[in-house]
Amino acid sequence: MKKKLAFCVLLICVESLVAVAQTTADYVWWNPAKTDFPVIEGQAWTGKDLQNPYDRLPAQAEKRVRKEVWNLSHNSAGLMIRFRAGTDQIVVRYIVSGKQALPHMPATGVSGVDLYAGNSNGDWLWCAGKYAFGDTIQYRFASLEPNDTYHQKGREFRLFLPLYNSVQWLEIGVPNGTVLTPMPVRPDKPIVVYGTSIAQGACASRPGMAWTSILGRKLDRPLINLGFSGNGRLEKEVIDLVAQVDAKLYVLDCLPNLIATVGIKPDEIKTRILESVKTLRQKWPDRPILLVEHAGYSDGGISSVRQQLYSEVNILMRQAFAQLKGDGINGLYLLPKSQINLDSDAMVDGTHPTDLGMQQYADAYERTIRPILNEPTGQFSTMKPRTQFRDARIYDWETRHLDVLAKMKAKPPQIIFMGNSITHFWGGEPKGPRVQGEDSWNAVMEPLGVQNLGCGWDRIENVLWRVYHGELDGYTAKQVVLMIGTNNIFANSEAEIVAGLKFLVQAIKARQPTADILLIGILPRRDEEKRVTSLNEAITQITGELNITFVQPVTIFVKPDGKVDESLFTDGLHPNAEGYRRLATTLKPYLKTSQKVR
Numbered sequence: 001m002k003k004k005l006a007f008c009v010l011l012i013c014v015e016s017l018v019a020v021a022q023t024t025a026d027y028v029w030w031n032p033a034k035t036d037f038p039v040i041e042g043q044a045w046t047g048k049d050l051q052n053p054y055d056r057l058p059a060q061a062e063k064r065v066r067k068e069v070w071n072l073s074h075n076s077a078g079l080m081i082r083f084r085a086g087t088d089q090i091v092v093r094y095i096v097s098g099k100q101a102l103p104h105m106p107a108t109g110v111s112g113v114d115l116y117a118g119n120s121n122g123d124w125l126w127c128a129g130k131y132a133f134g135d136t137i138q139y140r141f142a143s144l145e146p147n148d149t150y151h152q153k154g155r156e157f158r159l160f161l162p163l164y165n166s167v168q169w170l171e172i173g174v175p176n177g178t179v180l181t182p183m184p185v186r187p188d189k190p191i192v193v194y195g196t197s198i199a200q201g202a203c204a205s206r207p208g209m210a211w212t213s214i215l216g217r218k219l220d221r222p223l224i225n226l227g228f229s230g231n232g233r234l235e236k237e238v239i240d241l242v243a244q245v246d247a248k249l250y251v252l253d254c255l256p257n258l259i260a261t262v263g264i265k266p267d268e269i270k271t272r273i274l275e276s277v278k279t280l281r282q283k284w285p286d287r288p289i290l291l292v293e294h295a296g297y298s299d300g301g302i303s304s305v306r307q308q309l310y311s312e313v314n315i316l317m318r319q320a321f322a323q324l325k326g327d328g329i330n331g332l333y334l335l336p337k338s339q340i341n342l343d344s345d346a347m348v349d350g351t352h353p354t355d356l357g358m359q360q361y362a363d364a365y366e367r368t369i370r371p372i373l374n375e376p377t378g379q380f381s382t383m384k385p386r387t388q389f390r391d392a393r394i395y396d397w398e399t400r401h402l403d404v405l406a407k408m409k410a411k412p413p414q415i416i417f418m419g420n421s422i423t424h425f426w427g428g429e430p431k432g433p434r435v436q437g438e439d440s441w442n443a444v445m446e447p448l449g450v451q452n453l454g455c456g457w458d459r460i461e462n463v464l465w466r467v468y469h470g471e472l473d474g475y476t477a478k479q480v481v482l483m484i485g486t487n488n489i490f491a492n493s494e495a496e497i498v499a500g501l502k503f504l505v506q507a508i509k510a511r512q513p514t515a516d517i518l519l520i521g522i523l524p525r526r527d528e529e530k531r532v533t534s535l536n537e538a539i540t541q542i543t544g545e546l547n548i549t550f551v552q553p554v555t556i557f558v559k560p561d562g563k564v565d566e567s568l569f570t571d572g573l574h575p576n577a578e579g580y581r582r583l584a585t586t587l588k589p590y591l592k593t594s595q596k597v598r
Helices: 002-025 057-065 067-074 211-219 234-242 265-281 304-326 355-373 397-410 438-448 460-468 494-511 529-546 577-590
Strands: 027-030 079-084 091-095 115-117 124-127 130-132 138-140 155-160 167-175 178-182 190-197 221-228 249-254 289-292 330-334 416-421 450-454 479-483 516-520 550-551
Touching: 002 067, 027 178, 057 067, 115 289, 190 234, 190 529, 234 265, 249 265, 249 355, 265 289, 265 304, 289 304, 289 355, 304 330, 330 355, 355 479, 397 450, 416 460, 416 516, 438 450, 438 479, 438 577, 460 494, 494 516, 494 529, 516 529, 516 577, 529 550, 550 577
Parallel strands: 190 221, 190 249, 249 289, 289 330, 416 450, 416 479, 479 516, 516 550
Antiparallel strands: 027 167, 079 155, 079 178, 091 138, 091 167, 115 124, 115 155, 130 138
């Protein structure tokens, strides 16, 4: 009986090994480090500048920074890889060089990976993976929804790498026959964080829960994590490296490694704060810098010794901040302990945050950074910037955004026309997947220097994202034309749509303060004529308050009974060539008439 049982166990093990081998053989594997273009986001230095593909500091730093900092720079904290695939399963296999777990931090945080999947509305969905830790670590993500309801073009995935270990080699596998498309590093200027173990990610349960990772998702911006456990000390050698990065914002959060027990004298701490800011300001005169106080210890309320440690350095920070402001340093901000406001359950060991603490950190940073970057959000979905991937069957939204940025940098426009598919498919460059009114665009819009910034399937919040991500930056327009909101009709209430439009116009004004703004009413659409009429009446009410021009071209598209004139549409929503001709005729008197600069 024992022999029979042993044979059965052996047979099951062999069958399992065969199944695993077959499963692995059925996968196609991608090694991000061998891609022809940069795909590892979160690095300020890439390619030949690095000693190893997943390092955070350049090879030049080895002879400049302390050994402890150099060794920690091999940890892949903050690194993230983007790719697209339409698949129900993904396998990640990789090798790390250090201990896979710490006493106060699990292996899933120290050495694990974390996968998020995007949907077509710009939301990020966490993916649960079955993991096995060994010489080669493997994460298997199964039962994924390959697509959502909009199309069959797959999803964007974002893979966050280990926080406290060094990746030696990594591959991402998808089933044979699946198309995996590597996505390049986003070109936006990054937020650079120089900090301590807390910034590096201790003690998040998984990489996506480090506060820097959460913040990166909240702001939807690249973030470079230069947190060095126990060694974030505002050292000149590291600050000089930080100054090499062309950043959107610099964050200095090093006070937890500058407390009295480290042995650095108070005068020296203050000097380091002052000199760090001056170094960055000398290199980047107009870039914002955020100084951060020590967030405290969760046992500070019961231990006066512990409370004194963080209180002393916070006093030094406030003194340095006041001195810098008094010296005329502009664009300098302070995030105080009171605004981070961690509660007593926010830390694992009184020092390092739990996932709850990480979330509280990220929330505090977002509240502080959004006003600095002038990227506020509001209570409704129409007031929260979002990407989208709804029209992927016919065009790539991110690619169009990047094409628009490149075109405007090469040839700054005089008039901007922002909108959805009704604008996108009218005409102009970059050319859309289909063009339905090219003759009227060329006759009316082109001579005026109008730049088409329409994106098919955009809602108000998607245009807001594009405004926040550079489409109105770096040039001075004479006029911004806005026609958006019809795609919000089935997702939002009238109040939410009107509030979102008001919010969007204010964001446009902040970036193009001298431009006239022309807001076009929502065009009538089949079976929604009454709702559109009511919406346009509500929109009219805010235009006076906003001091902008408003035009309602509704009457040219409806019959006497108020129903849409189907002869002017292709589908009851998008105008045909004749519809666009009538729209162009209606808009022409409202457009700036100076000729396009050639």
